[in-house]
Amino acid sequence: MSMVSDARVVRTRDALRQAMTELAEESPLDSITVRAIAARAGVGYATFFRHYADKDALLADVIDALVREFLAQAAPWLMRRDRVGSAKFMCDFVLARLPIYKALIAGGSGETVRGEMLRQTMATMAQAGERRPEGVRDDLVLFQIVSGILNLLAWWLRNLDTVSAETMAEVIDRLVLTPVSTVRHEPPAGL
Amino acid sequence: MSMVSDARVVRTRDALRQAMTELAEESPLDSITVRAIAARAGVGYATFFRHYADKDALLADVIDALVREFLAQAAPWLMRRDRVGSAKFMCDFVLARLPIYKALIAGGSGETVRGEMLRQTMATMAQAGERRPEGVRDDLVLFQIVSGILNLLAWWLRNLDTVSAETMAEVIDRLVLTPVSTVRHEPPAGL
DNA sequence: CCACTATGATCCACTGTGTATCGTAACTTC
DNA sequence: GAAGTTACGATACACAGTGGATCATAGTGG
Numbered sequence: 001m002s003m004v005s006d007a008r009v010v011r012t013r014d015a016l017r018q019a020m021t022e023l024a025e026e027s028p029l030d031s032i033t034v035r036a037i038a039a040r041a042g043v044g045y046a047t048f049f050r051h052y053a054d055k056d057a058l059l060a061d062v063i064d065a066l067v068r069e070f071l072a073q074a075a076p077w078l079m080r081r082d083r084v085g086s087a088k089f090m091c092d093f094v095l096a097r098l099p100i101y102k103a104l105i106a107g108g109s110g111e112t113v114r115g116e117m118l119r120q121t122m123a124t125m126a127q128a129g130e131r132r133p134e135g136v137r138d139d140l141v142l143f144q145i146v147s148g149i150l151n152l153l154a155w156w157l158r159n160l161d162t163v164s165a166e167t168m169a170e171v172i173d174r175l176v177l178t179p180v181s182t183v184r185h186e187p188p189a190g191l
Numbered sequence: 192m193s194m195v196s197d198a199r200v201v202r203t204r205d206a207l208r209q210a211m212t213e214l215a216e217e218s219p220l221d222s223i224t225v226r227a228i229a230a231r232a233g234v235g236y237a238t239f240f241r242h243y244a245d246k247d248a249l250l251a252d253v254i255d256a257l258v259r260e261f262l263a264q265a266a267p268w269l270m271r272r273d274r275v276g277s278a279k280f281m282c283d284f285v286l287a288r289l290p291i292y293k294a295l296i297a298g299g300s301g302e303t304v305r306g307e308m309l310r311q312t313m314a315t316m317a318q319a320g321e322r323r324p325e326g327v328r329d330d331l332v333l334f335q336i337v338s339g340i341l342n343l344l345a346w347w348l349r350n351l352d353t354v355s356a357e358t359m360a361e362v363i364d365r366l367v368l369t370p371v372s373t374v375r376h377e378p379p380a381g382l
Numbered sequence: 383c384c385a386c387t388a389t390g391a392t393c394c395a396c397t398g399t400g401t402a403t404c405g406t407a408a409c410t411t412c
Numbered sequence: 413g414a415a416g417t418t419a420c421g422a423t424a425c426a427c428a429g430t431g432g433a434t435c436a437t438a439g440t441g442g
Contacts, residue, residue, distance in 0.1 A: 006409060008419055033398065044421040049400065108302070137354070143346050144366055151338045155331060163328070171374075175335055179370040183362075197440065199388050224429065235390040240431060 013051055015041035017065070020058050025099040029059070029108050060112060063104065066097075067116045071124055083177040087149075087169035094153055095165055105150060106157040117146050141180055148176035204242055206232035208256070211249050216290040220250070220299050251303060254295065257288075258307045262315055274368040278340075279360035285344055286356055296341060297348040308337050332371055339367035 004010060019041035023032045034055055038045045052058040070093060077089045094101045104113050121142065149172055156168050163171075195201060210232035214223045225246055229236045243249040261284060268280045285292045295304050312333065340363055347359050354362075 006419070008408065012419080034400090035398080044423095046401080046422080047420060050419075054399080111299070111301075140346060140350075140354075140362070144343065147342045147346075148339065148366075151342065152335065155334050155338075159331075163331075171331070174374050175339075175370050179366050183365050197388070199439065203388080225431090226429080235392095237391085237432080238389060241388075245430085 009051070012041070012043055012047060013061075015043055016048065016051060016058055017062050019043075020062050021100055024059075024062075024103040024107070029103070056112075059109065060116065063109070063113055063116045064120075066100070066104070067113070067120050070117075071120055075124075083181070084169055084173045087172040087177060088165065090149065090153070090172070091156070091165040091168050094157070098157075101153075102157050105154045110150060110154060114147055114150055117150070118143065121146065141184060145176060145180055148172075148180075152176065200242075203232070203234055203238060206234055207239065207242060207249055208253050210234075211253050212291055215250075215253075215294040215298070220294070247303075250300065251307070254300070254304055254307050255311075257291070257295070258304070258311050261308075262311055266315075274372070275360055275364045278363040278368060279356065281340065281344070281363070282347070282356040282359050285348070289348075292344075293348050296345045301341060301345060305338055305341055308341070309334065312337060332375060336367060336371055339363075339371075343367065 016037060019037050020032075023036060023040060032055065034048050035045055037055070037058070038048045048058075052061070073093065074086070074089060077086045080086075094105075104110070125142075152168070152172050152175065156163060207228060210228050211223075214227060214231060223246065225239050226236055228246070228249070229239045239249075243252070264284065265277070265280060268277045271277075285296075295301070316333075343359070343363050343366065347354060
């Protein structure tokens with residue numbers, strides 16, 4: 001994929017991603033400047049722009065990696081049809097990486113996370129040769145699954161003290177996964 | 192509420208809200224400058240800051256008015272227990288004000304809309320003396336209703352050409368309203 | 383009618399972005 | 413290990429947008 005053989009490039013980009021992650025966990029995204037990122041990464045200011053067009057491009061790169069990690073680990077769970085088990089895995093996964101997910105999902109850039117999650121999920125499904133369920137707008141279904149789960153997780157991350165991962169998994173199953181699975185087999189008129 | 196008797200103030204604020212609305216329908220929110228808003232409103236640049244702390248404050252004011260309008264007209268529908276009818280009303284309502292809702296919900300500030308919608312809905316319910324259903328985290332329920340509907344509307348506004356309002360109302364009912372209503376009476380263990 | 387105050391015009395300091403330049407240091411390839 | 417390539421740090425700069433300040437003027441409410 002990435003035809004980068006120069007060790008300096010790898011080092012710099014890793015440092016920038018790491019710096020962005022750290023800063024995102026410390027302060028709101030809008031207040032993070034390119035200068036702060038470069039400083040934290042121990043990298044010259046101008047060097048930043050040799051690797052990323054702007055702050056959002058770096059953030060997208062960070063999110064891309066996070067989503068990739070999630071999908072890789074989640075794949076076996078999603079193969080089985082154990083809905084509550086899948087939901088539980090997601091809750092535990094987020095819980096184990098609390099700071100950054102709190103910053104991203106509950107913070108301002110849930111939009112970007114959702115977009116990247118949708119993109120990569122579609123790509124993964126396409127290469128897995130998933131067949132399209134007939135009579136159902138499966139882009140709407142996928143959108144609802146991803147958005148619905150991210151929504152509930154966003155709420156949960158702001159209410160961790162009052163709701164356990166087990167309970168949240170059950171909620172996700174009842175409010176998103178099960179409803180979507182029923183609509184898949186018995187679509188409303190018109191879809 | 193607003194203790195403003197000076198006609199100039201009313202005129203200026205109306206002009207600013209109107210200008211913000213027009214510009215939001217024309218271009219992405221981030222690219223709208225305070226200078227552009229002031230110019231469009233036919234108002235001096237410095238005058239803007241005499242009424243709003245920044246661009247977001249004005250946007251919040253505009254959204255506040257939109258949500259207020261929605262809740263006022265939606266109240267009768269929400270009193271009845273006709274879920275599909277309520278969903279249909281929402282779809283038609285948004286459809287009748289397409290440009291601004293497309294800019295806000297499908298655009299970048301869905302977060303603000305959701306927040307304002309949650310705030311005002313809670314306030315409305317509180318003053319209507321809605322009783323708290325026992326054993327259910329009703330803040331989670333309300334959050335899910337508002338977020339879920341706004342999510343699906345956001346998708347719909349990007350796919351208006353392929354899905355009718357009637358179909359969308361049915362989808363909203365099946366994916367959000369009905370699931371939430373079942374969890375209300377039979378909550379998952381732990382809530 | 384008059385005191386009051388919102389307004390328009392303009393200036394300014396400040397922050398952040400993104401580009402350009404240049405000498406130096408590090409890396410890859412052979 | 414040497415040579416050629418290339419990324420890097422430092423710095424300067426043009427530019428856009430913000431938000432606060434001033435002051436004469438015009439509109440407003442009592």
